[in-house]
Amino acid sequence: MDNAVAELEHDRDRLGRSSTAERVADILRDRIAEGFFTPGQRLSEEAIGAALGVSRNTLREAFRLLGHERLLEHRLNRGVFVRVLSAEDVADLYRVRRVIEGAAVRHSRDASSAAFAAIRDAVAEAERAAREDRWQDVGTANIRFHQNLAALNGSSRLDETMRQLLAELRLVFHVMDNPRAFHEPFVPRNRELLELLESGRVEEAGRALEVYLGDAEKLLVQAYTPRA
Amino acid sequence: MDNAVAELEHDRDRLGRSSTAERVADILRDRIAEGFFTPGQRLSEEAIGAALGVSRNTLREAFRLLGHERLLEHRLNRGVFVRVLSAEDVADLYRVRRVIEGAAVRHSRDASSAAFAAIRDAVAEAERAAREDRWQDVGTANIRFHQNLAALNGSSRLDETMRQLLAELRLVFHVMDNPRAFHEPFVPRNRELLELLESGRVEEAGRALEVYLGDAEKLLVQAYTPRA
DNA sequence: ACATAAGGATCGTTGAACAATTCGACAAGG
DNA sequence: CCTTGTCGAATTGTTCAACGATCCTTATGT
Incomplete structure (x- = not known):
């Protein structure tokens, strides 16, 4: 008892x-x-x-x-x-993402299978939503992908930091007038990144992540600076 | 003007x-x-x-x-x-430190000289306080050392995260009955780490940091578990 | 056109009040 | 002796009304 x-x-x-x-x-x-x-x-x-x-x-x-x-x-x-995010805020958010998600990739070697399953789920959900033209949901699934990716660090505090960071980023997403153009290209790239991780090609995944985040940041900054 | x-x-x-x-x-x-x-x-x-x-x-x-x-x-x-921190909390805090400070070391290549000056200041302050048996101040200076080290990432959000993290850690420091035994060994190791960074030996500094944080965590966890 | 002053709106803070909850003590029952 | 039910004191959760402080706008005067 x-x-x-x-x-x-x-x-x-x-x-x-x-x-x-x-x-x-x-x-x-x-x-x-x-x-x-x-x-x-x-x-x-x-x-x-x-x-x-x-x-x-x-x-x-x-x-x-x-x-x-x-x-x-x-x-x-x-x-x-x-909150109104400035271009500098966006840059800062992506600096943090490179640090946390980069570390997550390096931690992927000794991650549990349950952790990978969560990532796989998010990718599948994004693909499903994309097929059905639900671009808002694609964005949400993408966010879950990165949240679960960051969770590979195995730290509840980093999870919390990541959750706040992604909530802030959502503020910026709403400024984008075309959600499809922003979210769609990243769906296959999430799949790609996942496969690199699952096959243990950590260094390659790390480089892919750098490019990934660099592209995403560029898109956001471009959507911001026109009004400056 | x-x-x-x-x-x-x-x-x-x-x-x-x-x-x-x-x-x-x-x-x-x-x-x-x-x-x-x-x-x-x-x-x-x-x-x-x-x-x-x-x-x-x-x-x-x-x-x-x-x-x-x-x-x-x-x-x-x-x-x-x-707040009462558990041993698991301490472990989590050090997971975050490895991620943030590890990234900071990798960022040290393109850090400004002002950023290095701040780190050097903290090291000097710790050494001075150690010579004068002010062990409380040694602890404070050590904390400043790591705060300024993390600042090499160049992210205000990571700075904020680090500040909170170190404030939490201070909660644990007070449980240590012998502040000298805990803080003294790390003063020369801070100096060591700084010199590795300033001479550009980044990989070596990264490995030294891992050992450094591992030792510090072990000391804290040991001070915690006896009462369990 | 510009600085200044008045007015209104909103926030910051206080103090009091009442409901909800917790906790310890004490009595009743097995 | 241990468990359970009940009561009351103490503390928190929440609301409300009030007043001064601060900001923004508008009107006023030069």
């Missing part, structure tokens, strides 16, 4: 998981990800508080949460705004 | 730097770093609010800030506690 009780401890995390502020943050996070709130838009404490039926204090806690995820920007005495 | 004005922009960050919640967070962060609050200790909203003369709402915002830095742990309806 002691064993059965001991197993319950795995579920302990789920107990603390529901304060109003966190649920509000979840809602706002989704709204930002889906583009309902656009970058640069100001989020009024009063308006949103009234709309969601929570007090200003609770809403402010939710804002604080999303601010630390860099999805919102908090300007003193001026309110919170949906 | 334009140059003088341009230089002022570096201080711009500090302007927005003054909400009460953030200042409270700064105070608590320092207190935690110096060991005034010990891991596992509960921080009462009422007691601390009264002591600092701020309202509960403001204090709770400060708690949120530190919670996202993983210095405090927030348990629903039970309050906030100074």
Whole structure:
């Protein structure tokens, strides 16, 4: 019986998981990800508080949460705004990706088969969505691909960093007017990268990743600089 | 004159730097770093609010800030506690360090001389503090050494990640009963690592770093497991 | 056209209040 | 003796109303 009780401890995390502020943050996070709130838009404490039926204090806690995820920007005495990423931000995000995903590739030698299965799933999902012209979903699957790739590092903190990073990148994706043109080319390249990893050609995969990220960054920066 | 004005922009960050919640967070962060609050200790909203003369709402915002830095742990309806790191946490922190600092070493080829100067400063400061038996300061200087080493990546986001990581590690340092035994051996090794970098022997530096981090992690884990 | 001042809107912070939850103590029952 | 149910104190979660501080806009005067 002691064993059965001991197993319950795995579920302990789920107990603390529901304060109003966190649920509000979840809602706002989704709204930002889906583009309902656009970058640069100001989020009024009063308006949103009234709309969601929570007090200003609770809403402010939710804002604080999303601010630390860099999805919102908090300007003193001026309110919170949906983050606007600069070209420099994009460059920085890709510097981090090269570091984390590059290390993930090098860790692929001693990764579990379950970790590879997760990556394979994401690739398959992207291919399926691409066949069915669901380009928004292709983008989501691509993001999952890179999230699972980064997970090869085996570090929960790097997973968290990666999740935040990809959430930030999603802010930029919404600026792209043509989602297909941006996401489509990377579907076969994800497949390619996966096969290099599974066949153990680590150095080759590392070089492919560098080119991959370089191309993706270039596309994003080009979509940004025109207005400068 | 334009140059003088341009230089002022570096201080711009500090302007927005003054909400009460953030200042409270700064105070608590320092207190935690110096060991005034010990891991596992509960921080009462009422007691601390009264002591600092701020309202509960403001204090709770400060708690949120530190919670996202993983210095405090927030348990629903039970309050906030100074974070207690497990052996698994230590292992995870060192996984991240290997990734970030390892990448930093590889970036050292095209790093500015100013970046190297910052590292050299930290090494010199550690040596000075060691000569004067200020072992707490040696630890602080060692942390600065690694912070500046990570800065070779040239990414503000990785800098931020590294700052949080090192703040978490400081939580563990306070568990060590003999700070000298833990910090002293690494002072000459920092010097060694710096010289490898400055002479361009990157691969060698990478291997030295791996050993370095492996040794440091082992020391910490040993200090942890006895009580298990 | 420009600087200045007034006004309105919004944020930052406080203090109080009440509901919800936790925790320890103590009594009842097996 | 151990377990279980219940109560009450203490603490947190959340809301609300209020006031000063700050920013933005607009009107005013030169």
